[in-house]
Amino acid sequence: MTKGALALLIHGGTENWSPARWKARFDAVCADRRVALMPDASLDPAEVRYAAVWKPVPGELGGFPNLRVIFNLGAGVDALMADKSLPDVPLVRVAVPDLTSRMTEYVVLHVLMHHRQELYLRQSQAAKVWAPKHQWPAAALTVGIMGLGTLGADAAGALRRIGFRVAGWSRSPRTIDGVACFHGAEGMDAFLRQTDILVCLLPATPDTRGILDRDVFSKLHRGSPLGAPVLINAGRGALQNEADILACLGDGTLGAVSLDVFVQEPLPPDSPFWTHPKVVLTPHNAADTDPDEISKYVAAQIARFEAGGELENVVDRGRGY
Numbered sequence: 001m002t003k004g005a006l007a008l009l010i011h012g013g014t015e016n017w018s019p020a021r022w023k024a025r026f027d028a029v030c031a032d033r034r035v036a037l038m039p040d041a042s043l044d045p046a047e048v049r050y051a052a053v054w055k056p057v058p059g060e061l062g063g064f065p066n067l068r069v070i071f072n073l074g075a076g077v078d079a080l081m082a083d084k085s086l087p088d089v090p091l092v093r094v095a096v097p098d099l100t101s102r103m104t105e106y107v108v109l110h111v112l113m114h115h116r117q118e119l120y121l122r123q124s125q126a127a128k129v130w131a132p133k134h135q136w137p138a139a140a141l142t143v144g145i146m147g148l149g150t151l152g153a154d155a156a157g158a159l160r161r162i163g164f165r166v167a168g169w170s171r172s173p174r175t176i177d178g179v180a181c182f183h184g185a186e187g188m189d190a191f192l193r194q195t196d197i198l199v200c201l202l203p204a205t206p207d208t209r210g211i212l213d214r215d216v217f218s219k220l221h222r223g224s225p226l227g228a229p230v231l232i233n234a235g236r237g238a239l240q241n242e243a244d245i246l247a248c249l250g251d252g253t254l255g256a257v258s259l260d261v262f263v264q265e266p267l268p269p270d271s272p273f274w275t276h277p278k279v280v281l282t283p284h285n286a287a288d289t290d291p292d293e294i295s296k297y298v299a300a301q302i303a304r305f306e307a308g309g310e311l312e313n314v315v316d317r318g319r320g321y
C-alpha cells in the first residue's frame with residue numbers, strides 16, 4: 001500500500017532553512033513515502049497526509065484535504081497560530097535534545113558574558129586600558145528565567161551547575177530541583193524582585209506579547225553586583241517592547257541586554273540596536289534547528305502515529321503554545 005505523502009513547506013530564507021537540504025534529509029528518513037517540496041505541480045494535494053513546515057504562507061496548509069498532522073520544524077509556533085485558516089489537525093512542535101542544548105549554550109554564554117563583565121573588558125581592550133574589575137562569584141547573582149518549559153528548564157539546570165542562584169517563572173506551577181519556582185500573575189513580582197539577570201524563553205502568545213516592558217524591568221532587583229539588571233531575550237521579538245528597552249538602557253533601569261530576536265527580522269539597518277554600546281545582538285541564531293535531527297524526530301513521530309501511538313509535543317491551541 002502506498003503511504004500518504006509528506007509535503008514540505010519551507011519559507012525561511014536563511015542558510016539553515018535551505019529547502020533542498022531539508023528535502024534531502026526527509027528523503028533519507030522517509031524512504032518509503034513520497035516527500036514533496038512545495039510548490040510541486042505533480043503532487044495531488046489529496047495524497048498529502050503530513051506537512052512539515054516553517055513559516056508557511058497563511059492559507060497554504062488549507063489546500064490539503066486529507067492532512068492528518070502538521071509538524072512545525074521549530075519550537076515556536078507563533079507564526080502558525082497567526083494563521084486563522086490553519087487546518088484543525090494536531091500541530092506538533094519541536095522539542096529535541098539537540099535544539100535544547102544549543103539554546104542552553106546560548107543562555108550560558110550570555111549569562112556568563114554579562115556576569116564576567118565582558119562588555120566592559122572588551123571596551124577596555126579596545127582603548128588599551130589595563131583596568132581590572134572585581135569579578136563576583138556566580139553565587140552572588142540570581143538568574144531569573146521566564147518560561148520553564150523544555151528550554152527554560154534545561155538552561156536552569158546548567159546555570160545551577162555553574163553556581164548561580166536560579167529562579168523561574170511559568171504559567172502553571174513547576175518544581176525544578178534547586179530552582180525557586182514562581183508562576184502566574186501572582187508570582188511575577190516576587191520572581192522579578194530577586195532577579196539580577198532576566199532570561200526570557202517564553203513563547204509569543206496573546207498573553208505574553210509585549211511582556212518585556214518598563215513595568216517588568218523596573219521591578220528587577222536593584223543593588224545587583226552588576227550595578228543594574230540585565231535582560232537576555234531569546235524567546236521571540238514580539239515579547240519585547242523595544243522602545244522601553246532603549247529607554248531603560250538610557251536611564252539605567254537596565255544595565256545591558258542580549259537580544260537574539262526582534263520585532264522586525266531581519267533587523268533593519270537603521271535600528272539603534274546595531275550600534276548601542278550596551279547591546280549584544282545575534283540574528284535569531286540562539287538555537288539552530290538541525291535538519292538531520294529534526295527530520296528523524298518527525299519520521300519517528302509519524303511511525304509512532306501510524307502504529308496507533310500518541311504524538312508528542314502537540315501544541316495546545318487554546319494556550320497558543
Ligand code: NDP
Nearest residue numbers: 075076147148149150151170171172203207234235286287
Ligand atoms: P515550552 O512550550 O516547552 O515552554 C514554554 C514555557 O513558557 C512554559 O514553562 C510555560 O508555562 C511558559 N509560559 C507560556 N505562557 C506563559 C504565560 N502566559 N505566563 C507565564 N509562563 C508562560 O517551549 P520551549 O521551552 O520549547 O520554547 C520556548 C520558546 O523559545 C519558543 O516558543 C520559541 O518562541 C523560543 N525559541 C527561540 C529560538 C531561538 O533560536 N531564538 C529557538 C527555539 C525556540 P507552563 O510550564 O506553565 O506551560
Ligand code: OXD
Nearest residue numbers: 073074075076287289
Ligand atoms: C524556533 C526558532 O522556534 O528557531 O525553533 O526560533
